[in-house]
Amino acid sequence: MRILLVSQMYPGPDDPDLGVFVAQMERALADLGHHVDRAVLDRRAGGKRRYLELARRVRAAPRPDVVYAHFLVPAGLIAALGQRAPLVLTAHGRDVRNVGAIPGVGPATRLAVRRASSVVAVSDYLRRELEAKVPEARGKTEVVSSGVDLERFPLLARADGPAPAFVCVGSLTPRKNVLRLARAFRTLGDGTLTFVGDGPLRERLAGDGIRVTGRVPHDEIPRYLAPADVVCQPSLIEPLGQALLEALACGRSVVATRIGGPPEFVTPEAGVLVDPLDEASIADGLRLAAELGTPNPEARAAAEPHDLRLQAGRIEAILRRAAEGAR
């Protein structure tokens, strides 16, 4: 198939961490023998004018058999209006949360979804939210996670270092609940906590056994997981939990929010689900997860159903069905 990949997030020279899950699925589809053209934005900067550029790239792309767009609005809407080929949309989380929260997003999303042959939600939690907010998605939405590359995130032996070592991978924003995680960690009185990421809360985190690395290229994440015992993501909401899947693949137990997608793949043997609003629940989670052992083969087993190649096969089937439906 000739696939046109459309996304407002894609890794670029200035933002190598942007939309890595989109790029990895693109590679997996190419590995399956498909020709993938790209109409993407690979930087955060640029404001709304970036979307004019995205529209230009969508319109200039060679006619595909199917358009595979990531994020319902604006990328999905631009793809819906700019290319006449069958359309498959992927909802990632914030795009669904914006429906009803930001004026105009609801009607724009409904239009894009109406135009789509199929919609992919990265978790069942997200599918339910999408179908509740956008009735047009009912009956055409399937759940396929972004997947984790089990070769790039292999089962890792524990590297030397202090224990217990907790790591949190992600942006340092209120949604990631990093301040509450830091406070919960401090109540343990033991171990280290490393934040691998950057964001507006950075200055309020470092000190007392807590380290902040700043933004790290996606390829280097396993290097930060090797000396870790537990990876923590007690976010206020996590539509899927990509960093959790990657940690599990490396055999690291996790402390995960119970709000969103993580309950769909974090088994009791692989990690602990916590109430993100309850500091004591997070602290208990840290203690319990540290006792699960490193590396934890059950964590790896929890990640395996989300193997990128399996997910790419499912996406391929959805894209093929959309493309063939138009013939």
Add this chain to the structure above:
Amino acid sequence: MVRVLIADDHRLFAEALEAILATDKRIEVAGHARDGSEAIALFEAVKPDIVLMDIAMPVMDGLEAARKIRELDPTACILMLTGSNAREDVDRARRAGAAGYVTKDRIAAELIDAILEVAAR
């Protein structure tokens, strides 16, 4: 160059539509109105070749605005943007004086051709 006025109260949709139309060198977006009343005022101010008019808008709907624009200028070209191709919507658009209609989920396939075809009449 065909000059187009977009009349649609959904800002994100109108911006995305403008971005798509801006990629075609034969078309220029001359303005964007958020309701029917503003569409009439902008029509008089910018004198577009074509008005892309949503039917459902606040203050004054697109059908009423189309009728008033055609009273002001019987040669005005109006393409209605409809949510569906329901017979009732199509009939109402024609009675309001629209030169044609495009359903919103057929924009990628039909809109630019429709604009150029109506402009050439």
